[in-house]
Amino acid sequence: MALYKLTLRELQERFTKGEVTACEIVQAYTLRLNQLEPKVRAYITPTKEAALVQAEALDEKLKGWRRTMPLMGMPVAVKDNICTQGVLTTCASRMLGNFVPPYDASVIARLRGQSYLLLGKTNLDEFAMGSSTENSAFGPSRNPWNLSRVPGGSSGGSAAAVAADLCAAALGSDTGGSIRQPAACCGVVGLKPTYGRVSRFGLVAFASSLDQIGPITKDVADAAMLLGVIAGHDPLDSTSANLPVPDYAKALKKKDFKKLKVGVPREYFAEGLDPEVEQAVQAAIEEIKQLGAEVKEIALPRTDAAIATYYLIATAEASSNLARYDGVKYGLRSKETGNLLDMYMKTRQEGFGPEVKRRIMLGTYALSAGYCDAFYGKAQAVRTLIRQDFEAAFREVDLIVTPVMPTPAFKLGEKSEDPLQMYLSDIYTISVNLAGNPAIAMPCGFSKAGLPIGLQLIGRPFEEETLLRGAHAYEQVTNWRAKRPNIR
């Protein structure tokens, strides 16, 4: 089998046994990239040449040594809002079009510590704001299952790269569904860890109380492996949890749902859910029952309020975080400068795209004098109610099962004129970020048009093991991964 088709673990096994060299891995992916990347456009900055140089050095160094680290020699793609020292990190924005970070994000430092191979930086919606990658200043990525469809977003490039076998695994970031939604659109696995499970140091901030880095992979066991490498406390991120990291691979040993209670929130199966998606998710729930779960209906009564709450909190935090782009320290500076204030205003006008501007405007409004209590303050209080919904549900069940998005991947351009419609497609993923819980998206079927449909499992905070165990058990009996996109 071609090397690019292998999962991270299969590839790692061959590499560890010495059956394949790092150079051969990079060469296999280079051929694949040359063939398909012009169609999929998953990457903003491909780094396959640099990866080959690193691979040569690694092969040279490894002569006669045992290869033990999980990510050693593994070709990984990284969302372009995660800082990579010496490698362009643009956030898909004109604002950072020339930004070369002088340091690595902590997740990258960990991967580098294992001698991983960076295949490139992947496309996203500008500053991770969007659900389709259409908001990228460098043009949209395409869905490998159907090139006229979006790959989802904002980590659309990472999900498309994994689905099209243009990398062995990828990193994304998830603020309101930005790992899970593109994973569902592209038929791959995407894991949003618990808030605080993975360090955010070096992740370009969008909404700091919601952002979390996580793996996008070909299967659940790969997600477990990659999470094990990037999870854990980091003194450089005071919001990273000082808790031990379990051996996630161990969690995969029980291949069933025995003694697990699984909740189905009735609010997630209401109006607006595409019948094909509902059918696939219901069939998955049936499988989960067969695997020994006790399935029961639960309530998450504030689901309807989640989108409004999210778009106030996320934009308020974004308006504050993006104040740093002032044309002084890094990034773009407008050529048309008058005094300092003119320079700020013109730089930000030229550097930001429409969606980023819209969110800065909304967030600034929500925080402005006279409106802060009515909008931002209210949203923070409703966020508490949403958390309480999840806390109450998780007193009754161990996992919650839902769709990832209301429809399969939509067409390019279909929603880009109506921001509110675009926001509404995040309904099933957004609450999880507000509550801080971990959640995983994985394929659970295909629409008649041949587009992947995603299943979401949500777990208790810091119980990624239960999440991975359930997802893995379901994957074992279904094997949707056997079907691969025919890219043309």
Next chain:
Amino acid sequence: MQITKQDVEHVAKLARLEITETETDAFSRQLSAILTYVEQLKTLDTAGVEPTATVLEQTNVFREDKARPSLSVEKALANAPESESGHFRVPRILE
């Protein structure tokens, strides 16, 4: 909820964002629609509910006040649009 062009211009100034006439129109329309949608939160009773700023339990995280290696001046300035003698250079502030 109606966001007027004047509102948009005021907020754009607060956000240090120069916007065109077309953008002012579009933002007035789009922000009105979005804010009308989020106004549904008003129907939820949040009397006595503590706001959530972060889902973490922790409050302050302290570390020892010890010098650590950091970026060199050269590296810190490497991405600056303009720099001079080890400083960021900005346009004139006072006329």
